Amino acid sequence: MFETLSIHSVIHVAVVLLFPPLLLGAVNRTKAKFGGRQGQPILQTYYDLAKLLRKESVFSETTTWVFRFGPVVGLATAFVASLIVPMGHASAPLSFAGDVILFAYVLALGRFFTMAAALDTGSAFEGMGAAREATFACLAEPVLFLGLLVLSRISGSLQMSGLLGDSVAGGWATSAAPLLLIAISWFVVLLVENCRIPFDDPNTHLELTMIHEVMVLDHSGPALGLIMYGAALKLFVFAGMIINLVLPFGTGSTLVDWLVFLLGTLLVAVIVGTVESVIARLKMAEIPKLLIGAGVVSLFAVILLLSYS
Amino acid sequence: MSELLLDPGLVVALLINFYILTVTRLKQVVYGVALQGVLLGLLYPVAHAGFLPRGEPHSLETVTTLRLIGLTVAIVVIKGWIIPRFLMKAMRIADVRSRLTSTVGIVPPLLMGGFGTAAAIVFSRSLPLAGGHASHLLIPSALATVVCGFLMLSTRREALGQVLGYIVLENGIFIFGLLLVEAVPIMVELGIVLDLFVGVFVMGIIFNHVSRAFPEASIEHLSSLKE
Numbered sequence: 001m002f003e004t005l006s007i008h009s010v011i012h013v014a015v016v017l018l019f020p021p022l023l024l025g026a027v028n029r030t031k032a033k034f035g036g037r038q039g040q041p042i043l044q045t046y047y048d049l050a051k052l053l054r055k056e057s058v059f060s061e062t063t064t065w066v067f068r069f070g071p072v073v074g075l076a077t078a079f080v081a082s083l084i085v086p087m088g089h090a091s092a093p094l095s096f097a098g099d100v101i102l103f104a105y106v107l108a109l110g111r112f113f114t115m116a117a118a119l120d121t122g123s124a125f126e127g128m129g130a131a132r133e134a135t136f137a138c139l140a141e142p143v144l145f146l147g148l149l150v151l152s153r154i155s156g157s158l159q160m161s162g163l164l165g166d167s168v169a170g171g172w173a174t175s176a177a178p179l180l181l182i183a184i185s186w187f188v189v190l191l192v193e194n195c196r197i198p199f200d201d202p203n204t205h206l207e208l209t210m211i212h213e214v215m216v217l218d219h220s221g222p223a224l225g226l227i228m229y230g231a232a233l234k235l236f237v238f239a240g241m242i243i244n245l246v247l248p249f250g251t252g253s254t255l256v257d258w259l260v261f262l263l264g265t266l267l268v269a270v271i272v273g274t275v276e277s278v279i280a281r282l283k284m285a286e287i288p289k290l291l292i293g294a295g296v297v298s299l300f301a302v303i304l305l306l307s308y309s
Numbered sequence: 310m311s312e313l314l315l316d317p318g319l320v321v322a323l324l325i326n327f328y329i330l331t332v333t334r335l336k337q338v339v340y341g342v343a344l345q346g347v348l349l350g351l352l353y354p355v356a357h358a359g360f361l362p363r364g365e366p367h368s369l370e371t372v373t374t375l376r377l378i379g380l381t382v383a384i385v386v387i388k389g390w391i392i393p394r395f396l397m398k399a400m401r402i403a404d405v406r407s408r409l410t411s412t413v414g415i416v417p418p419l420l421m422g423g424f425g426t427a428a429a430i431v432f433s434r435s436l437p438l439a440g441g442h443a444s445h446l447l448i449p450s451a452l453a454t455v456v457c458g459f460l461m462l463s464t465r466r467e468a469l470g471q472v473l474g475y476i477v478l479e480n481g482i483f484i485f486g487l488l489l490v491e492a493v494p495i496m497v498e499l500g501i502v503l504d505l506f507v508g509v510f511v512m513g514i515i516f517n518h519v520s521r522a523f524p525e526a527s528i529e530h531l532s533s534l535k536e
Contacts, residue, residue, distance in 0.1 A: 177320050292416050293331045296423035300323065303427040307434070307445065 009093040011258060016082045019262060020232035021045035023239065023269040030273025045232060052225030060218060063120050070117025071219060071226040077110030078233040084160050085240050088258035089250040091161040098158050100148050104141065107193075110230070111137055118215035125207040129214030132284075136199065136211065139291035140192045146298035147182040147189075150305050151245075154179075164241065168248035175308055181301035183245050188294040190238040190272070192287075194231065197276040199287055209284075239268035318352045319450040322484070323426060326457040329477060330419045333409045335469060339396050342476050346388025349483050354381050356447075356487040392476065392509055399513045400469065409470040418460040425456035447488055454481030472512045479505045 025042040032039025041047070059068065083094040084103045115130040152158055154175065155167030171179055192199045195212035207214050216227050243264035250257055282290060322345055329341040354377050399405075411418065429452035436448065458478030462471050486501065 177317065181324075289331055289415055289419070292419055293327060296327050296419055297324065299423050300327070300426055303430050304320065307430045307449070 008088070008090040008254065011254075012083070012087055012090075012093050015087065015258070015262070016079065016233070016236070019265075020236035021049060021229065023235050023265060024228075024232050026266050026269035027235075027273040027276070030270050031277050034274070034277035045228070049225050049229055052228065053222050055221035057221045057223060060121060062122055063218070066113075067117045067120040067218070068223070070113045070120075071216075071223040071230070073113035074110045075226045075230040075233070077106045077113075078230045078237065080106045081110075082233055082237045082240075085237055086161040086164050086244060087240050088254070088261045089248075090254070090257070091165070095159055095161040099160050100152070100158055100163065103160055104144060104148075107234070108137070108141070114215055114227075117219075121218045123218065125210075125214050126217060129207075129211055132211045133215060136192055136287060136291065139288055139295065140189050143185045143189050143291070143294045143298050146295065146302055147186050150178050150182050150298075150301050153302075153305055164244035164248070166248065166250070168245060169250075172248070175305055178301040178305040179245065181297050181304070183242060185294040185298045185301070186238070186242055186245065187271075188290065190235070190242065190268070191275065192291060193238060194235045194272075196272055198279050198282045198290070201281055209281075235269070235272075236265060239265040242268055314355045315352060316446050318348060318355065319446045319484070322348055322352075322480075323450050323453055326422060326426070326454055326477065327419065329473070330422045330457060330461065331415065333411075333415060335400060335405070335407050335409055335467075336397075338409060338470070338473050339393050339400075342473050342480075343389050343393040345477070345480055346392070347385050349480055349487075350381055350384035350388055352487065353384060354378075387506055388476075388480075392506065395509060395513060396469065396472065405467065405469055410466045411464045412466055413464055418464045422453075422457045422460055425460070426453040429453040429456065447484060451481050451484035451488075454478075454484055457481075468512070468515070472509060475508065475512070476505065479508075 022042070022045070024045040025040075028044065029039045029042050080094070081103055084092055084099050084106075086092040086095075111133065115133055118126040118130040148163060151163040151168065151171075154171040155162050155165065157163055157165075157167070168179070190196075195202055200211040200213070201209070202213060204210055204213060207217070216224065219227055240261070243261055247260060247264050251260070325341055325345040325348070329338055329345070332338055332341065357377055426449070430446075430449040433448040433452060438448065455478055458474050458476070458481055461474030461477055463474075465471055465474060483501070
């Protein structure tokens with residue numbers, strides 16, 4: 001199940017631990033530039049995390065252990081997911097046949113505990129946010145799986161490292177259209193899973209319109225820090241998947257591969273920032289339409305791929 | 310070359326189907342339908358070139374070439390400019406609401422469109438087709454576009470939405486026509502395009518009458534009319 005500890009695994013874990021908050025900084029900087037502002041420092045998320053982790057914890061008396069469990073499980077599951085996704089054109093540290101299922105449901109587990117923690121506070125707003133999160137996650141999951149189906153059909157593998165490995169480069173030569181459709185649908189999944197505009201506004205200040213942020217309103221101090229870090233990690237994981245899909249070409253040099261990969265994820269963050277700057281938030285009722293549209297496009301990609309054979 | 314361009318073109322045409330089924334703002338639907346029409350018009354010479362005998366790339370006679378260019382321009386202008394313009398004008402004159410509504414909601418037709426496209430691809434593989442067609446997507450995309458047009462036609466509540474569904478349906482028939490490019494004489498081809506134009510024209514007139522008789526152009530009011 002575990003491969004021998006290689007230099008790749010060490011780099012992988014180090015990158016996963018240190019790099020993700022930079023993506024949030026890149027997104028915020030892009031948005032600031034679009035708004036004509038200077039913007040906060042690109043390392044601001046690191047400062048925020050350091051500040052939050054130094055604070056003391058305050059827990060509401062009405063909450064139970066479930067509430068304290070939420071952020072921890074959320075971060076742990078995001079971390080496990082990040083170990084399954086291959087990065088820098090090498091096999092992931094945690095890789096076995098069928099790990100695609102683990103990947104999808106480890107993220108679902110984290111979401112479940114975040115929602116349970118939200119419900120545990122007994123606040124009406126947080127329950128509402130949890131309901132929305134569950135609904136939209138239900139609609140986003142098929143898109144993810146249909147994409148994985150296309151990739152596993154192309155590569156003949158059920159392993160994340162195989163799915164998103166060298167076979168993708170060959171896939172672009174034979175079946176570019178399905179892969180392109182999947183890349184677009186996955187970008188939609190990235191936006192909804194990471195609570196980005198047009199689905200959710202990470203900076204909103206009105207509980208009624210929130211989806212994800214409302215679930216973490218009662219968290220503070222280190223717990224909020226864990227949630228923030230988990231969110232950055234999740235964004236990094238999805239950006240990494242898209243980069244594996246779009247830039248599957250290896251150069252042969254470990255260092256260059258990693259550099260390309262990290263710059264690629266930063267590019268995805270810049271694109272996310274651009275999307276957030278140029279389009280408005282969707283009405284709540286419009287969100288399922290866009291997600292189901294992405295699902296239909298992925299289904300079409302699967303059928304298109306099957307029609308080639 | 311035709312294989313290289315025809316398949317991506319048809320894939321985009323199918324994606325536009327989904328777009329048309331998803332969006333509800335009338336202007337966006339009109340733009341989507343116009344874009345699909347222009348795309349299919351541009352695919353017309355591409356499909357035409359695909360049916361020429363191999364090895365003689367310059368065997369097009371001048372008359373054929375002129376006919377090809379003329380027809381392409383005619384199709385693109387009618388589908389991409391005249392019909393959308395006409396619809397926009399009808400929208401403005403009749404003062405319709407800017408959003409389409411659906412009798413069963415937006416999502417079920419969209420899902421049915423997706424499954425219909427899948428079924429069309431699966432079904433067309435079992436059809437006994439003559440060999441040598443330029444693209445294996447031609448028949449499925451024709452069927453799928455007809456299905457999407459029909460879904461649009463049967464679920465949209467507004468008259469204008471139904472006109473748009475009718476145009477999408479006709480686009481599907483047009484894709485079928487791409488298969489017969491070699492066999493169909495020029496008059497028939499122009500006839501198909503004119504047919505569509507007249508159809509839209511007639512529907513536009515009916516539509517104006519409906520909007521004059523009732524405050525809004527919803528076809529549900531038609532059932533209250535007496536013979």
